[in-house]
Amino acid sequence: xxxxxxxxxxxxxxxxxxxxxxxxxxxxxxxxxxxxxxxxxxxxxxxxxxxxxxxxxxxxxxxxxxxxxxxxxxxxxxxxxxxxxxxxxxxxxxxxxxxxxxxxxxxxxxxxxxxxxxxxxxxxxxxxxxxxxxxxxxxxxxxxxxxxxxxxxxxxxxxxxxxxxxxxxxxxxxxxxxxxxxxxxx
Numbered sequence: 001x002x003x004x005x006x007x008x009x010x011x012x013x014x015x016x017x018x019x020x021x022x023x024x025x026x027x028x029x030x031x032x033x034x035x036x037x038x039x040x041x042x043x044x045x046x047x048x049x050x051x052x053x054x055x056x057x058x059x060x061x062x063x064x065x066x067x068x069x070x071x072x073x074x075x076x077x078x079x080x081x082x083x084x085x086x087x088x089x090x091x092x093x094x095x096x097x098x099x100x101x102x103x104x105x106x107x108x109x110x111x112x113x114x115x116x117x118x119x120x121x122x123x124x125x126x127x128x129x130x131x132x133x134x135x136x137x138x139x140x141x142x143x144x145x146x147x148x149x150x151x152x153x154x155x156x157x158x159x160x161x162x163x164x165x166x167x168x169x170x171x172x173x174x175x176x177x178x179x180x181x182x183x184x185x186x
Contacts, residue, residue, distance in 0.1 A: 021075045022172070025168060028071065028164075032068070034162075037069075037161055040061075041065075041154065045134055045138075045150055047137070051142060051143045054139060059139050063135065070131055072160070072161075073160075075164075079115045079164075080112075080118075086112070086172045086173065086175065087112075087173050088111055088112070088170050102155070108166065111162075111163035111166045114162075117159075118157075122153055127157070130157075133148065134150065
């Protein structure tokens with residue numbers, strides 16, 4: 001049976017399309033820095049509860065953020081299934097732990113756990129609904145009262161950002177069936 005591939009839809013914000021999750025991650029962080037994503041996500045969630053419009057000087061930034069995060073979620077969903085074939089290299093130096101403070105020790109040691117936990121608790125469609133809700137509510141001049149939980153997907157998304165950044169810093173290794181390293185990506 002042929003597997004259905006998920007399109008990462010990177011063409012909207014990265015100006016090129018890729019089916020490789022690691023190239024999509026690099027494009028995501030070439031587009032903006034981890035701190036920008038975390039701050040913008042937090043602002044959008046906060047503005048979901050306010051009467052003010054998020055990024056009032058240029059609300060289209062929220063839409064661009066939405067498209068980038070939508071692609072990011074699809075990549076993270078794909079990474080949930082890569083944990084059997086790939087592993088994160090062991091830490092040889094001190095990573096920027098301050099930025100990765102949302103991760104537990106177990107998640108820090110194996111960032112693939114973050115994706116498994118997130119998508120075991122919420123479906124990809126639920127994360128996409130979360131993004132749509134914060135887009136709508138943060139751009140509305142009316143105080144919103146979200147009908148669903150915004151906190152849980154927000155926490156998972158923050159952890160996924162940290163996990164992917166950690167993977168980028170350490171690199172990943174592809175493991176063959178005999179648990180030998182075949183290929184290393186940077």
